[in-house]
Amino acid sequence: xxxxxxxxxxxxxxxxxxxxxxxxRIFADLLARGRSTVAQLAQHxxxxxxxxxxxxxxxxxxxxxxxxxxxxxxITHYEASHSAAYNLVRMGKILDMVQTKYGQHAHYLVxxxxxxxxxxxxxxxxxxxxxxxxRNGIVNGTLQNGHDHASGSINGNxxxxxNGSASVKSEDDDRNMDDQVHDTLAQLIAAGILxxxxxxxxxSPQDLRSSxxxxxxxxxxxxxxxxxQTAEFERHVRDKLKEIQQESTHxxxxxxxxxxxxxxxxxxxxxxxxxxxxxLGDGARNIVAQQFDTAVRVNYxxxxxxxxxxxxxxxxxxxxxxxxxxxxxxxxxxxxxxVSRCQVDRSIEVEDDNGATIEPRVSTQDVxxxxxxxxxxxxxxxxxxxxxxxxxxxxxxxxxxxxxxxGSTLKETLEEDEEIIxxxxxxxxxxxxxxxxxxxxxxxxxxxxxxxxxxxxxxxxRRLHEMRQHLLILAESSQGFVRHCGERDFGExxxxxxxxxxxxxxxxxxxxxxxxxxxxxxxxxxILREKGKLDDKTLPGLALMKKPDVHVKMAEMEMAGFLDVQxxxxxxxxxxARTIFFWFFDLxxxxxxxxxxxxxxxxxxxxxxxxxxxxxxxxxxxxxxxDVQGVEEDRLRGDVYNEYIQLLDIEKKLLGQVAKLDxxxxxxxxx
Numbered sequence: 001x002x003x004x005x006x007x008x009x010x011x012x013x014x015x016x017x018x019x020x021x022x023x024x025r026i027f028a029d030l031l032a033r034g035r036s037t038v039a040q041l042a043q044h045x046x047x048x049x050x051x052x053x054x055x056x057x058x059x060x061x062x063x064x065x066x067x068x069x070x071x072x073x074x075i076t077h078y079e080a081s082h083s084a085a086y087n088l089v090r091m092g093k094i095l096d097m098v099q100t101k102y103g104q105h106a107h108y109l110v111x112x113x114x115x116x117x118x119x120x121x122x123x124x125x126x127x128x129x130x131x132x133x134x135r136n137g138i139v140n141g142t143l144q145n146g147h148d149h150a151s152g153s154i155n156g157n158x159x160x161x162x163n164g165s166a167s168v169k170s171e172d173d174d175r176n177m178d179d180q181v182h183d184t185l186a187q188l189i190a191a192g193i194l195x196x197x198x199x200x201x202x203x204s205p206q207d208l209r210s211s212x213x214x215x216x217x218x219x220x221x222x223x224x225x226x227x228x229q230t231a232e233f234e235r236h237v238r239d240k241l242k243e244i245q246q247e248s249t250h251x252x253x254x255x256x257x258x259x260x261x262x263x264x265x266x267x268x269x270x271x272x273x274x275x276x277x278x279x280l281g282d283g284a285r286n287i288v289a290q291q292f293d294t295a296v297r298v299n300y301x302x303x304x305x306x307x308x309x310x311x312x313x314x315x316x317x318x319x320x321x322x323x324x325x326x327x328x329x330x331x332x333x334x335x336x337x338x339v340s341r342c343q344v345d346r347s348i349e350v351e352d353d354n355g356a357t358i359e360p361r362v363s364t365q366d367v368x369x370x371x372x373x374x375x376x377x378x379x380x381x382x383x384x385x386x387x388x389x390x391x392x393x394x395x396x397x398x399x400x401x402x403x404x405x406x407g408s409t410l411k412e413t414l415e416e417d418e419e420i421i422x423x424x425x426x427x428x429x430x431x432x433x434x435x436x437x438x439x440x441x442x443x444x445x446x447x448x449x450x451x452x453x454x455x456x457x458x459x460x461x462r463r464l465h466e467m468r469q470h471l472l473i474l475a476e477s478s479q480g481f482v483r484h485c486g487e488r489d490f491g492e493x494x495x496x497x498x499x500x501x502x503x504x505x506x507x508x509x510x511x512x513x514x515x516x517x518x519x520x521x522x523x524x525x526x527i528l529r530e531k532g533k534l535d536d537k538t539l540p541g542l543a544l545m546k547k548p549d550v551h552v553k554m555a556e557m558e559m560a561g562f563l564d565v566q567x568x569x570x571x572x573x574x575x576x577a578r579t580i581f582f583w584f585f586d587l588x589x590x591x592x593x594x595x596x597x598x599x600x601x602x603x604x605x606x607x608x609x610x611x612x613x614x615x616x617x618x619x620x621x622x623x624x625x626x627d628v629q630g631v632e633e634d635r636l637r638g639d640v641y642n643e644y645i646q647l648l649d650i651e652k653k654l655l656g657q658v659a660k661l662d663x664x665x666x667x668x669x670x671x
Contacts, residue, residue: 006599011085030080062117118297363489377466
């Protein structure tokens with residue numbers, strides 16, 4: 001796939017920053033020249049084939065390139081994956097998300113996989129044990145500080161009782177350590193953060209589709225003819241691609257079923273809703289133990305889903321409130337189990353009669369079961385004392401179809417006279433009328449526990465009713481955070497991510513335009529986005545601006561690439577006085593230009609970081625010595641240590657700026 005110069009340069013810098021010059025040099029040549037063999041790479045990079053093979057092995061280990069072997073001549077071609085290389089910039093965000101959601105053990109395992117690309121489960125277990133042993137200060141019977149571990153009354157006791165106690169304790173620690181790592185791996189695989197590797201993952205999507213098509217066409221020597229055979233051919237290719245995609249989910253589905261049936265469900269209800277330190281049953285551990293030879297890697301698509309959920313949660317927190325954001329985060333977490341990627345793969349997913357894909361749904365009961373009991377749901381909800389103040393039919397109105405305006409698609413919200421296609425004024429959720437009066441036994445921390453009553457209403461029922469109020473607030477928001485789409489189990493809910501992310505794109509775009517061109521530039525852009533093409537005589541009246549000011553601002557934005565102008569001559573002379581100038585705003589083109597400028601800014605951040613490191617090269621050489629690492633303040637001279645701290649501060653600022661720029665890329669491209 002063709003990429004811009006800035007994207008290619010950014011990917012090469014990321015690989016060079018983490019893995020060195022040789023892999024980055026080979027990757028740069030693959031991006032520049034496309035599919036290549038080992039001999040071609042050796043010729044283009046001026047590196048001998050032995051070193052080229054070593055670099056290719058590193059890139060394959062890191063899942064950064066695809067390879068395909070021709071069955072006729074046994075020649076292997078290699079192709080760069082720029083999307084996988086760009087994902088390296090999100091390693092910090094992914095690690096923070098994993099540590100917050102799944103705990104410290106999961107953070108270490110994911111960190112190892114991010115650095116090494118992929119690894120066998122047995123290797124991960126061994127690395128986890130070695131780290132745990134080292135952190136406890138015991139390495140081959142010796143403490144880290146150099147003191148002998150085999151001293152004192154433990155090993156010196158002649159009656160052997162102390163030795164026996166230490167042996168039993170050591171066996172218990174080993175068993176607990178095995179349980180911890182097995183539980184963590186099972187949890188990460190079941191959540192989709194880690195995925196088993198299958199051979200088809202090393203093929204590019206084009207090669208994979210081509211191999212399926214060739215295998216099918218082998219039964220049709222004369223080719224496919226007619227619409228019926230063409231439809232069967234496309235259905236076969238789609239089903240085969242879906243089957244290949246599901247090959248890596250067999251282990252995930254087994255663990256999901258085992259965890260759902262195991263003791264972890266009850267523990268989740270009885271404890272604080274925290275899933276970071278769960279102890280799974282023996283069934284999930286046995287499944288992981290049976291797959292010790294299975295290689296796993298980080299599933300970046302699922303991690304992007306989690307990062308999108310985090311972005312939406314923070315947006316709700318800023319816009320509505322903290323309590324509603326926590327309820328929304330729980331709903332996204334439950335819904336996220338049914339969402340494996342942000343963008344729908346149109347080559348696999350089947351659309352229904354209305355042209356939309358089948359949407360995942362969650363019920364109120366599902367969300368309530370996962371909601372943490374520590375959340376005070378009464379906060380953030382207004383109190384109404386009069387009966388009949390709320391129109392139940394309007395508040396509980398069901399919207400069974402995604403928002404799709406009958407009028408202009410450029411509008412972000414519904415106007416007063418517009419409707420949602422497929423809506424029905426009489427279609428509303430009747431469970432809302434009784435949500436505050438019915439109990440829900442066995443939910444949200446009450447499984448096996450007698451529910452207390454407050455003012456004659458069960459606490460579980462009160463919490464359920466309050467949680468539904470937060471969901472209804474989200475559903476009634478103009479941004480459309482949630483859609484109330486069913487009545488099962490006190491109401492069903494879904495999230496229309498596509499229009500919601502579109503709203504985030506407009507929000508981010510407006511912020512960029514306002515910061516660069518001011519309020520007037522933003523006003524003109526919104527008018528053109530709403531109305532389409534307008535001539536330069538109509539704009540001043542709509543924008544309530546003077547004509548010279550409009551011309552100056554429009555010219556400035558055109559030079560920056562945010563607006564375009566079309567000339568329509570009234571006659572064949574093409575004189576300026578006889579020409580109509582239509583201004584318009586091209587959204588896709590503007591987003592692509594902003595993305596490319598963002599990539600360029602990230603490249604300059606890394607280049608600036610390298611310049612700063614070259615300036616402090618002598619300081620870094622001292623700080624990287626084995627006897628200095630970790631004790632820089634004690635071992636380095638005062639002025640040298642101050643220069644080292646200044647360099648770390650510059651590095652922190654530059655990498656922080658790269659993370660902020662990546663937020664723009666996430667909204668415009670990946671979410």
